[in-house]
Amino acid sequence: MRDDKGAVFRALHERAGAFLIPNPWDVGTAKFLAALGFEAIATTSAGYAFSRGRPDGGVPFDEMMAHCRELVAAVDLPVSADLEKGKGDTPDSAAETVFAAEAAGLAGCSIEDFSGDEADAIYDFGLAVERIAAAADAARALRRDFVLTARAENFLHGRPDLDDTIRRLQAFEKAGADVLYAPGLSTIEQVKTVCSAMTKPVNVLAIPGFAMSALVEAGVSRVSLGSKLTTAAFGAVEAAAREMLDQGTFEYARKGTSFATLQALFSA
Known part of the structure; x- marks a missing residue:
């Protein structure tokens, strides 16, 4: 494995077809999945929280970063991290999230537009874009490659608005995100619509009932399991x-x- 795992991770997104990235929740499952032949892994915020007897969103940022460091040390693969909204709500906190992720040895991370408050779940459009722009600037300032995934969370939080989701993903793409992701899409038609609206790689959460081949045909570059x-x-x-x-x-x-x-x- 090359030293720059961010570059290795980026190359997976650039080849033809799509790759499957599983989401272990501890060191044991990370090692097990690596041994089975996966080329990269990603953390799962919910999976780790459940393994600790907590709800999704119930793990403090510093503890999540410690978990990330454990997984990075456990496998000789690129590790990306689901870091939820990151360290805080501001653009500066999004940038700090990327710096912390790189320091933990991660090859990439995702930052989402879910505020953490179901009463006001999704960040205003302008703030959401500013956060991704700041995170992208931070990623480009690093000495090694780092893959930033921007997530639009509408479909997971009672706002199944495909037009707004695409508008957000397109703005995140323009702001410098490397990979675009809208978890919660449930049909191939939705996936095709999102993929056709982007010029950069799209990650899709695995959809029961649809095989990898169908997702590849729809234009997906990466399939994760959450x-x-x-x-x-x-x-x-x-x-x-x-x-x-x-x-x-x-x-x-x-x-x-x-x-x-x-x-x-x-x-x-």
Whole structure:
């Protein structure tokens, strides 16, 4: 792996087709996914919060950065981070977020326009754009490559306005973001519309019912999983618990990754 993992990460977005970036929530899952052959990983704010028994958005910035440093140290892959709104609400805080991310060894990060307050969920357009512009300026001032993803959060917070989402993503693109991302899109038509409106790479949150091939055909460059692996893991634990409590059986144990496989991986 080259020393400049930001450059490696950027190159993944520039090749033909799309790549899949999974979202581990701790060191063990990061190492496991790296061993399975993924080319990059990204943190999940919700997944890490749930693993700590907290709600999404309930992890302080400094603790999230410590988590990022752990994952960077655990794998020899580019690591990007879901840093939610970053250190604060201002453009300066968005820039500080990028500097902190680079210092943690991250190859990139995402910054979103969700304010953290459901009562007033989405930053005003002007402020949202200023925040991404400041973050982009900070990223370009770094000594190594760094991939900035700008997120438009309308669809996750009760504002399924595709026109406004595209307007925001286009403004983020013009402000200097490297990758554009609108989590919560639910149809291929929405994905195609977003991708056709951008000139830079688009990340899409995996959509159940649609294969990677369909997303590639729609114009996507990167597919992420968000908290989906975390909720799948919790789902497996829930199914196992229900079987034991309701049926008194332990058949779930036949489906898990073997102890020997994990012991060998983590002993290497």
